[in-house]
Amino acid sequence: MFTKITPLLLVLILGLQFAGAQTKSPRTAEQYNDRGLERQNAGEIDGAIEDFTTAISLRPVPLLLAAIYYNRANAKLSKNDFAGAVADYSKAIEIQPGDYAQYYNRGMALLAKGDVDAAITDFSKALELHPKFPLAFSNRGTARKTKGDVEGALSDYTRAIELDPKYSDAYYNRGAVLQEKKELDAAIADYSKALEFAPKFSDAYVNRGGARQAKGDLDGALSDYNHAIDLKADDAGVYYARATALQAKKDLNGAVADYSKAIQLDPRSALAYANRAVIEAEQGRNAEATSDFSKAFQIEPSLRSSFKKFIQTRHLKVLP
Numbered sequence: 001m002f003t004k005i006t007p008l009l010l011v012l013i014l015g016l017q018f019a020g021a022q023t024k025s026p027r028t029a030e031q032y033n034d035r036g037l038e039r040q041n042a043g044e045i046d047g048a049i050e051d052f053t054t055a056i057s058l059r060p061v062p063l064l065l066a067a068i069y070y071n072r073a074n075a076k077l078s079k080n081d082f083a084g085a086v087a088d089y090s091k092a093i094e095i096q097p098g099d100y101a102q103y104y105n106r107g108m109a110l111l112a113k114g115d116v117d118a119a120i121t122d123f124s125k126a127l128e129l130h131p132k133f134p135l136a137f138s139n140r141g142t143a144r145k146t147k148g149d150v151e152g153a154l155s156d157y158t159r160a161i162e163l164d165p166k167y168s169d170a171y172y173n174r175g176a177v178l179q180e181k182k183e184l185d186a187a188i189a190d191y192s193k194a195l196e197f198a199p200k201f202s203d204a205y206v207n208r209g210g211a212r213q214a215k216g217d218l219d220g221a222l223s224d225y226n227h228a229i230d231l232k233a234d235d236a237g238v239y240y241a242r243a244t245a246l247q248a249k250k251d252l253n254g255a256v257a258d259y260s261k262a263i264q265l266d267p268r269s270a271l272a273y274a275n276r277a278v279i280e281a282e283q284g285r286n287a288e289a290t291s292d293f294s295k296a297f298q299i300e301p302s303l304r305s306s307f308k309k310f311i312q313t314r315h316l317k318v319l320p
Helices: 029-041 045-057 062-078 082-095 100-112 116-129 134-146 150-163 168-180 184-197 202-214 218-231 236-248 252-265 270-282 286-299 301-313
Strands: none
Touching: 029 045, 029 062, 045 062, 062 082, 062 100, 082 100, 100 116, 100 134, 116 134, 134 150, 134 168, 150 168, 168 184, 168 202, 184 202, 202 218, 202 236, 218 236, 236 252, 236 270, 252 270, 270 286, 270 301, 286 301
16 A cells, blocks of 8 residues: 555746836736735735735726736635636636636636536637647646546646656656556656656655555665655655555564654544554554554544454454
């Protein structure tokens, strides 16, 4: 077993800023827009949204109005206000329907809120307007993967890589699809490419480690998990993944230490409790094993069936 890390692909295209505006004491829509962008760049998202809203209320010319809706949408998207972002991108598109960036970003907001079909439509429209846009191919691939269209996802990730041969996220995403298809050598090659262009891509180390582990290369898997922990030492999933490899190598004390670390970082990691319980039972520590199994099943009752035979064989009295 290994923990699969889902990549984050929320890549925004910067909003428009009109140069030369005075932003300390704004009076015009243009000035409020520019101060909003300054606030957004400084991390003052609520203040930015307030400025964009004031700018809209001043009824600027259509080109500027579209830009302000677009900028406010980006700010809302950064706050995970996906519905608000979609509404503002839609306003911008009504005014200026030929801008590929607005379809792309609305697609990102739609994908984030789970409206996958609409997201695919927007990514496709962005590509109709800008056929050599690798981000849109990659994210349409993610949307297609979400719908179970594996071949469509692979095609989109491959096209993204053709357009940008150093696009680490696209290699990573294609690798994840190939890994799910059990094409492990190809997946490892893609993760390696992702790491060639993004050496601190911890998720790529984790997934490459999982692919190597699935091939029986436990030393290679452990090397990858170690790299991932060096880069992201507070990720419970990485410790869990390394624990499974240590357990497979019969380094039971090392595995217990990593399961314990995973539990420390994520107290609701049911599988970490259950797998630690297996080792504790094998070591004759039945009281600890019983306690850990009980905690695991309280968190995730469906796990009980997976460990039922082991518990019966060891004569453990796990609470119902």
